[in-house]
Amino acid sequence: MSSKEYILQTAVTLFSKQGFSGMSMRDLAKSVNMSTSAVYHHFPNKQALYLDAVHFAFAKQASAFDEVWQAELAADEKLSRFVSCLVRVLSTDVDFRRLMQRELLDADDGRMQLLAKEVFQEQFCHLMAVIEQLSESRQVHFSALSVIALVCDIIQMQPLSRHLPGWQAEHEQLDFIAEHVLNLLMNGIKSKG
């Protein structure tokens, strides 16, 4: 791996943990065993490094969903695979998830457009197509958004839900989350699940 890639990878982790203003270029330099000047040789300034790091983290996940939308699968099977895949990606790549959450908080409208286009749009269109097959609703956009929102925030709230009554360790297992999210989506809250 090149120095630049190594710096980027490390920056992704540090930015995701500490945010833009929380991470210092000195911290980063120390983490990659370089001087700050060496880091500045690869990136013109902190802002540009941050944008590169976000881009880098998001690009890594671009192909994670490639196997989900295979044509020969039934619509409900596609949805099931998407939910499982989303749960897995968000639970496994913690840096990616946290960086995305921070972008939702801090990004300006231009960065939101980038996030929409480069990270979400393709999967979102596939998801809407599947929902259109499964649902009688005209609010396909809203339903697709609900699927993603439900998965994201369940995982995001895990460190909190541990301290709420009724929590059990199995609630954090990937299969459990995927199964119960899917059950809620297909049958609503009333189901036996």
Next chain:
Amino acid sequence: MSSKEYILQTAVTLFSKQGFSGMSMRDLAKSVNMSTSAVYHHFPNKQALYLDAVHFAFAKQASAFDEVWQAELAADEKLSRFVSCLVRVLSTDVDFRRLMQRELLDADDGRMQLLAKEVFQEQFCHLMAVIEQLSESRQVHFSALSVIALVCDIIQMQPLSRHLPGWQAEHEQLDFIAEHVLNLLMNGIKSKG
């Protein structure tokens, strides 16, 4: 309003917009038309001010749900009112919502416990009781978590979803969100909604 309360109120807004390390004590002092020393007269350091501000913002919302859980209402009506109320609170008090999101990202386990106990626990118990009446599922904790997660992230993702295909302005109206979230919860994704 006392100086201390005025500082706290202002700090809540600034912390929610810029995060802990992004907001400077000088910014805050300027915003309340004081010197930094005057601010330090009321709070021993930045960390303590931050914790006070979080506490302050969360306490403001403690009574927002008082009218939701009235005994004489049917269970599905209670759920409906809770969803509407949650949508309203999170959409109206943007500082509260953003501060909560930041806490989910940055808080250590002790602060998570505080957040669980002081902000969520009471409403969460009411919500679980209602779901227990409505549902045949044994996973009441998980269902309650799903309700909150769904509402939170739909609102959190609004600035992003604006740039995704199929978006319509009505998707951001409070009544629309509440109605469709409730429909999804009661009937799943297949419904006409």
Next chain:
DNA sequence: GTCTATATGGCGATAGAC
């Protein structure tokens, strides 16, 4: 309780040698 002035240190970023 609020001010001015200041101590002390970390920050982003650059200069110039190798």
Next chain:
DNA sequence: GTCTATCGCCATATAGAC
């Protein structure tokens, strides 16, 4: 491409007058 040394600035926090 990486280093050492440093600039200029802004950060948190404090001292002491009013």
